[in-house]
Amino acid sequence: MAENKSNENWTPKIVGIVCNWCTYAGADLAGISRIQYPPNVRLIRVPCTGRINPFYVFKALQEGADGVLVSGCHPGECHYLTGNLSARRKFNMVKNFLSYIGVEPNRVTFTWCSASEGERFSKVVKGVTEMVKELGPATKLVKKL
């Protein structure tokens, strides 16, 4: 990854952790509808945002992700009824804590995106890619291999 970063053609690597029922399906819809969005995000599918351990976010940053995107069903629409509601509390704390210790707030983004929102998904990815591009390559918390 390091060689990429010294390069002026650097583009960010973003880890997207998304839930199976909404955002992953939303990404699928974006694909089927041939909506264009930047190829910088690598999706990891999990059953539910409630299943996402905040450690995943920390670990992604340590392993060299320039940005992390977490997305799931809108509140009230969780496939498991309330998984995203407990996740919301966790992520609120994660977001505040990361910026408290001095990590740029825009490195980590949380959002909701339902299965029917292919358009929104592409906008989210565009927006997040832009934000991370602006910040440049991640330097904080990154493990030197």
Next chain:
Amino acid sequence: MENIEKQLREEAKKLLAGKKVDVVVGYEQGTLPLQTTPCFIENPDDVEKLVWNSYCSQNLAKFAHDIIHQHRESQARVKPEERTKKIVGIVARGCTTRSLIIHLQERQYGRDEIVVLGVPCTGYISKKKIAIAVDGDEILESTVTGDTISLKTAGGEKKVPLGNVLSDSCITCRFNNPLLVDVMIGEAAPAMNPDGEYDDVNAFENLPIEERWQYFTKEMAKCIRCFACRNTCPSCYCKICFAEQSQPTWIGVGVDETDVQMFQMMRIFHMVGRCVDCGSCVEVCPMGVDLRKFLKKLDKDGFELFSHRAGADIDNPPLLSSFLMEDKEDFIYDPE
């Protein structure tokens, strides 16, 4: 203090003699000045060992948990109908009772497995502040009289106001009297000064982001990963800790500084809604890492965002295992 100690010994003796508890966990005189050690009393004649003073720093709730769980494990091969319970009597101040409440909320043991000997607390002495007060000289003797502590070193004697050397957690403590009591010892202690509780965190939040990052990395670079902070913390009771887990490996074993940062972030993050600000971790850290700066932030957010204070109310469910439909979500990104 003497009265409290006397009463504490009497009550402990009563409990032990009446077989109401199997063991009393308390503090006894340590072998060095300024030091008390946790002690475990099973014989009613040993209660004279118990002390209660400003040197009692460690949160004892950890031991209630460990004793009960060790006992349960030892019962694993006993027929279910013959299994016994081990009842633990525990000397507990405000923060200790908050930790006990957390254990109860997390179903670590039953309310009938502990007997709480509540003691009023006026704060404990931070050994780090003492070391600063005497420029790191070895303390030969120390005595507390009223509001001053006199410290004898090879170079002479020094008197310091007690208020100057109390632990930071104690100065701004909101719950210095026990919140969960079976036997209350003595009268409730006067309130501390909780108004300034978040001053430190607020000041830190207002620093520029790069300065915050500098401070974080500087503090984390001190850590030698001895895990003393985890071992003393009553909320860190997992049998297998993520820090030592190998499948998956969360924390690399090398000397990379980010591995230490990860360890700390993850441990600290496990304290969301579970850190009672007892200061035990700060007190035991051999490297003087400013853990409280980061732990207190979670406490502040927990309260400001979700009106939750760790272990303050047994009927208020744990922060991360509850939610409201109307929880704040202004941090959620909207691409429109």
